[in-house]
Structure formats: structure tokens, C-alpha cells
Amino acid sequence: MSELSQLSPQPLWDIFAKICSIPHPSYHEEQLAEHILSWAKEKGLHVERDLVGNILIRKPATAGMENRKAVVLQAHLDMVPQKNNDTVHDFTKDPIQPYIDGEWVKARGTTLGADNGIGMASALAVLADETVAHGPLEVLLTMTEEAGMDGAFGLQAGWLQADILINTDSEEEGEIYMGCAGGIDFISTLPLQREAVPAGYETYKLTIKGLKGGHSGAEIHLGLGNANKLLARFLFAHAAELDARLIDLNGGTLRNAIPREGSAIVAVPADKAAQFKDLAAKFLSILQNELGAVEKNTTVLVEATTTDKAALTAKSRDAFINLLNAMPNGVIRNSDAVKGVVETSLNVGVVSMTDESAEIICLIRSLIDSGKDYVVGMLEALGQLAGAQSVAKGSYPGWQPDADSPVMGLVRETYQKLFNKTPNIMVIHAGLECGLFKKPYPEMDMVSIGPTITGPHSPDEQVHIASVGQYWILLTELLKAIPAK
Incomplete structure (x- = not known):
């Protein structure tokens, strides 16, 4: 029993x-x-x-x-x-x-x-x-x-x-x-180019975890951390100054769950490894200051690792990081008709990468069809700027x-x-x-x-x-x- x-x-x-x-x-x-x-x-x-x-x-x-x-x-x-x-x-x-x-x-x-x-x-x-x-x-x-x-x-x-x-x-x-x-799924697929990691680089796994996650509709207004967006934010801020080579990035598992953790495999010059670790520690402090009221257990880890995979070219790296960093996430608009309720939102739910492409899966929700259309248009425009293919599918009323x-x-x-x-x-x-x-x-x-x-x-x-x-x-x-x- x-x-x-x-x-x-x-x-x-x-x-x-x-x-x-x-x-x-x-x-x-x-x-x-x-x-x-x-x-x-x-x-x-x-x-x-x-x-x-x-x-x-x-x-x-x-x-x-x-x-x-x-x-x-x-x-x-x-x-x-x-x-x-x-x-x-x-x-x-x-x-x-x-x-x-x-x-x-x-x-x-x-x-x-x-x-x-x-x-x-x-x-x-x-x-x-x-x-x-x-x-x-x-x-x-x-x-x-x-x-x-x-x-x-x-x-x-x-x-x-x-x-x-x-x-x-x-x-x-x-x-x-x-x-x-209602809702609709939105998938952005970005083609990638790769090249060998230069000599004298060390490879690390950068992980953001310990976030609460949760329901991408009912809890989207709580201001919870999204691991995919936080990884993109860090890499956008520091990839160029570190001359970092991005090898892999994966975060989230379901389009309708706010991503609780994600990780990136990054190679950096050996003489910049200490700087990379220091920036990761500072980023954790920033997140604790910004999100501490809702995210009590945020962790940013840097661990040495090895891989045989080639890294993205600088052009592919920047296109991917820029696209992910620029994607809106969370509440887009609150409802005028129903006070206290979110009208339109999206969740950048799942990010994955193969040798040839990166895929970003979002779930858009709205009380009104035009709200869904508005966000689909934003994501399509971003995709066009980045050179990504975009598909909106599975719309439900x-x-x-x-x-x-x-x-x-x-x-x-x-x-x-x-x-x-x-x-x-x-x-x-x-x-x-x-x-x-x-x-x-x-x-x-x-x-x-x-x-x-x-x-x-x-x-x-x-x-x-x-x-x-x-x-x-x-x-x-x-x-x-x-x-x-």
C-alpha cells in the first residue's frame, strides 16, 4: 500500500x-x-x-x-x-x-x-x-x-x-x-560552420543550473531565470574578449518548461583560462543580485573537459550567440481585458546543437491570435537577420x-x-x-x-x-x- x-x-x-x-x-x-x-x-x-x-x-x-x-x-x-x-x-x-x-x-x-x-x-x-x-x-x-x-x-x-x-x-x-x-511552437534552425580548435587552447564546460524552472505559461510572470538566455548573455558579453571558441551548447528539455539548466562547451586560450573562470564567478554574483529574490540556488560552474569536436567559426559563433541573446523571452504583454493575467508570452525552451546546425525551440502563448502573430513576426525577423530558417507550427486556439x-x-x-x-x-x-x-x-x-x-x-x-x-x-x-x- x-x-x-x-x-x-x-x-x-x-x-x-x-x-x-x-x-x-x-x-x-x-x-x-x-x-x-x-x-x-x-x-x-x-x-x-x-x-x-x-x-x-x-x-x-x-x-x-x-x-x-x-x-x-x-x-x-x-x-x-x-x-x-x-x-x-x-x-x-x-x-x-x-x-x-x-x-x-x-x-x-x-x-x-x-x-x-x-x-x-x-x-x-x-x-x-x-x-x-x-x-x-x-x-x-x-x-x-x-x-x-x-x-x-x-x-x-x-x-x-x-x-x-x-x-x-x-x-x-x-x-x-x-x-x-492559445499557443504555437516556433523553431529556428541556424546553419553552422566549424573549424579546428587552435593549438594552445583549453576546453571547459560552462554550466548554469539550480534554477527553479516551471510551467512556461502559469509561471512565466514570476521572473524566473531561463538557463538558455543566461548562457547566451554570458557568451555575448565575453566570447570576443576571451577569443572563445564555442563547440557545443545545450539547454532545456521541453518547450513548455522554463529551462532550469544548460551548458556550453567552450575552448579558450590557455593564458585566458583564469580570466574565463573569474568572469564566470562574477556572472554568478550578478545573477544572485538580479534574481536572488526568486532564484535562491543558482550555480555557475566551470569544469575542464575534453572533446574531439571542431569549434564554430567566429562568424557562426557570433551569429548563433547574437540570435539567442536577442530572442525575447518571458512576458511580452499583460492583458487589458483580464486584469492580472498575462496576455502574450514566449519561452525559449530548448536549445540544441549538431555538427551542422543549432536549433532553438520556443513556445509562444497568447489570449488573442494577433498576440501570437506578433511574436511569430518578431522571431521570423530575427531569424532573417541571423540567416536562420524559421518554422511556426502546432498552433492551437x-x-x-x-x-x-x-x-x-x-x-x-x-x-x-x-x-x-x-x-x-x-x-x-x-x-x-x-x-x-x-x-x-x-x-x-x-x-x-x-x-x-x-x-x-x-x-x-x-x-x-x-x-x-x-x-x-x-x-x-x-x-x-x-x-x-
């Missing part, structure tokens, strides 16, 4: 513990999907999959509630795979190791997968718990949300029978979400807020009645699948709720235990209160 079994509501936490035990990073959800299919069949529930792998489970209404509007509870199957650099973990094979730390559940050295495992567990717990009263019920579990919303893109009209969709992917108890940002949504009003009313306080009605600067669901199901009334999760998309991810209990009470009371057709 998992130690989570001592928590309440027990059925939800037991199911979440089981989800943690089955590897399910993006593109590797099949083992978990098969488990859920078998689980649903054992319970005598109707279950099926569509062409893209989404799972749909149906449960008849509780006796006497057959005339209520049908509801679909929705979550996604995959989780973001992020780990600390000193953690040995294969997300495709190893289970997540959750543990209780005071008021929170965390994972040992990795993301927890509470995003969206708690939502998934709550939907399955509703199916399993015969004491929960509800009308006609569906549970929709979508594929590969975190890496491109593949399941939501593939959802076909006519498959769902519900009138109301409750998305379980929000991350703040006491907030009801009625809208979200935002979820337009509906102030007159009946289900949103019902959630607000139910929350107020249960907890004697008014919830916040919010728009989130992150991608929820609701915007995509509106295309095949334009008339469906949608709302998003969830417990408090902090640090999603990073190894600091944790879920607040008490908020899960409150979320469960809200969800089950909401199902009971759904009106007749």
Missing part, C-alpha cells in the same frame, strides 16, 4: 498512487491507457478509444437522476518528465515516487504528475464511488496534451454525448477558469471566456454555498484543451477546476493535500447539482 492511502478522499489518492506507479510521460501513455481500459471493463463500464487513442468511459446516471444534463469529466493521460540533474530516473520505465511532506505531496527528484494525474484520479474515483450522485456521466482522457495536445486535436464531433464539460486541469483551489491562452456560462455560474454558486466564500473567476495563461474542444462541440458549456498545484513542469511540483479534499467536495456536489435538461 502507498503511504498516500492514509489521505482523504482515499479512493482518489489510491488511484493517484496507482497512476504514479505506471510510467506515462508524453508519447508513452499506452501502458497507463491499457491499465485504465482493463480497470473500466472490470467495473462493467462502457469504454472505448478513438483513432488518436483518447479514452471515453460512460457510466449511467444514479437512479432518479436520468433526466439531468449529461456531464463529461476531462483530464489528460500524460505528464511532463522533468528531473533534477542528480536524480537517476527513466520516465519511460521507472515509477514516480510520491511522498507526504507536511501539507503537500511531492515526488523524489522528479515531477509528480499531479498535473493532470490528480484530475484523472478524481474522474476515475467518481466512476468507482457508488456514493457519488450524478446524472449521465462520461470521462474523457486525452492523449499527449503536454507535448502538443494531440488528443484534443484529434477529438471527433459526435463522440461525446454530454452537454457540459468539466476540465480538471486547473491548478489553484478557489479559482474557476473560464478561458485560457485559446478558449474564449463566456461570462454567461450556466455551468460557471453553477460552480460559483456551489462553491459559495460549500465554503462560504466567493471563488475567483479566472482566465489562465496556459493551454487548456477546452479551446480545441469547442471546434467539434461548439455548444458545449465548459468550466475548469482543480486543486492547488505549485511548481508544475518542474521537480518542485507539489499538490496541496487539503485542497484536493476541497476540490473533491466541490466536484461531487457540483455533479449532484447539475440541472435537468
Whole structure:
């Protein structure tokens, strides 16, 4: 038995513990999907999959509630795979190791997968718990949300029978979400020229690590450090004066996670090695001064290394460093329509290098399509100046807020009645699948709720235990209160 079994509501936490035990990073959800299919069949529930792998489970209404509007509870199957650099973990094979730390559940050295495992567990717990009263019920579990919303893109009209969709992917108890940002991936590919490292050079690995990282939408306004941008900043300032030869640079692992660490392989003349180390130490002091309020554990390391690879020519080095350093990152504009919410942002998420080219992958988010277009245009212009090839792809729409949504009003009313306080009605600067669901199901009334999760998309991810209990009470009371057709 998992130690989570001592928590309440027990059925939800037991199911979440089981989800943690089955590897399910993006593109590797099949083992978990098969488990859920078998689980649903054992319970005598109707279950099926569509062409893209989404799972749909149906449960008849509780006796006497057959005339209520049908509801679909929705979550996604995959989780973001992020780990600390000193953690040995294969997300495709190893289970997540959750543990209780005071008021929170965390994972040992990795993301927890509470995003969206708690939502998934709550939907399955509703199916399993015969004491929960509800009308006609569906549970929709979508594929590969975190890496491109593949399941939501593939959802076909006519498959769902519900009138109301409750998305379980929000991350703040006491907030009801009625809208979200859309997004688009942007990839810059810069051709590189290389030459042999001159004689008399020493090779070092420059690493920036210890940054918090996190969700590139929900936490983009916090001013966190981006390892890719910090590496570019250092190299732009000092590569020429050191006569440094750049051999390699890699940072970040996911476009939707703020990069926590990155490293560059650099060769410098032996007589400038001490200066290089001194500049790196000074850069750490600068970062501690600038970012110390939000980044407590920033580290800048210089370690001697060896490599047989050739270095970039000075022209290629400068083109690449200039491009990466000039790329905007973070909040571009705050919303006028929704106070306190970011309108448009981007995350310089992944930088990698081969012998022939460097690739920079960004995720752009905006509440409005023109905001996405504006940032795409900026990045295309930079690419043209640097001689890079640019591709924008995987665009997905935002979820337009509906102030007159009946289900949103019902959630607000139910929350107020249960907890004697008014919830916040919010728009989130992150991608929820609701915007995509509106295309095949334009008339469906949608709302998003969830417990408090902090640090999603990073190894600091944790879920607040008490908020899960409150979320469960809200969800089950909401199902009971759904009106007749």
C-alpha cells in the first residue's frame, strides 16, 4: 500500500498512487491507457478509444437522476518528465515516487504528475464511488496534451454525448477558469560552420543550473531565470574578449518548461583560462543580485573537459550567440481585458546543437491570435537577420471566456454555498484543451477546476493535500447539482 492511502478522499489518492506507479510521460501513455481500459471493463463500464487513442468511459446516471444534463469529466493521460540533474530516473520505465511532506505531496527528484494525474484520479474515483450522485456521466482522457495536445486535436464531433464539460486541469483551489491562452511552437534552425580548435587552447564546460524552472505559461510572470538566455548573455558579453571558441551548447528539455539548466562547451586560450573562470564567478554574483529574490540556488560552474569536436567559426559563433541573446523571452504583454493575467508570452525552451546546425525551440502563448502573430513576426525577423530558417507550427486556439456560462455560474454558486466564500473567476495563461474542444462541440458549456498545484513542469511540483479534499467536495456536489435538461 502507498503511504498516500492514509489521505482523504482515499479512493482518489489510491488511484493517484496507482497512476504514479505506471510510467506515462508524453508519447508513452499506452501502458497507463491499457491499465485504465482493463480497470473500466472490470467495473462493467462502457469504454472505448478513438483513432488518436483518447479514452471515453460512460457510466449511467444514479437512479432518479436520468433526466439531468449529461456531464463529461476531462483530464489528460500524460505528464511532463522533468528531473533534477542528480536524480537517476527513466520516465519511460521507472515509477514516480510520491511522498507526504507536511501539507503537500511531492515526488523524489522528479515531477509528480499531479498535473493532470490528480484530475484523472478524481474522474476515475467518481466512476468507482457508488456514493457519488450524478446524472449521465462520461470521462474523457486525452492523449499527449503536454507535448502538443494531440488528443484534443484529434477529438471527433459526435463522440461525446454530454452537454457540459468539466476540465480538471486547473491548478489553484478557489479559482474557476473560464478561458485560457492559445499557443504555437516556433523553431529556428541556424546553419553552422566549424573549424579546428587552435593549438594552445583549453576546453571547459560552462554550466548554469539550480534554477527553479516551471510551467512556461502559469509561471512565466514570476521572473524566473531561463538557463538558455543566461548562457547566451554570458557568451555575448565575453566570447570576443576571451577569443572563445564555442563547440557545443545545450539547454532545456521541453518547450513548455522554463529551462532550469544548460551548458556550453567552450575552448579558450590557455593564458585566458583564469580570466574565463573569474568572469564566470562574477556572472554568478550578478545573477544572485538580479534574481536572488526568486532564484535562491543558482550555480555557475566551470569544469575542464575534453572533446574531439571542431569549434564554430567566429562568424557562426557570433551569429548563433547574437540570435539567442536577442530572442525575447518571458512576458511580452499583460492583458487589458483580464486584469492580472498575462496576455502574450514566449519561452525559449530548448536549445540544441549538431555538427551542422543549432536549433532553438520556443513556445509562444497568447489570449488573442494577433498576440501570437506578433511574436511569430518578431522571431521570423530575427531569424532573417541571423540567416536562420524559421518554422511556426502546432498552433492551437485559446478558449474564449463566456461570462454567461450556466455551468460557471453553477460552480460559483456551489462553491459559495460549500465554503462560504466567493471563488475567483479566472482566465489562465496556459493551454487548456477546452479551446480545441469547442471546434467539434461548439455548444458545449465548459468550466475548469482543480486543486492547488505549485511548481508544475518542474521537480518542485507539489499538490496541496487539503485542497484536493476541497476540490473533491466541490466536484461531487457540483455533479449532484447539475440541472435537468
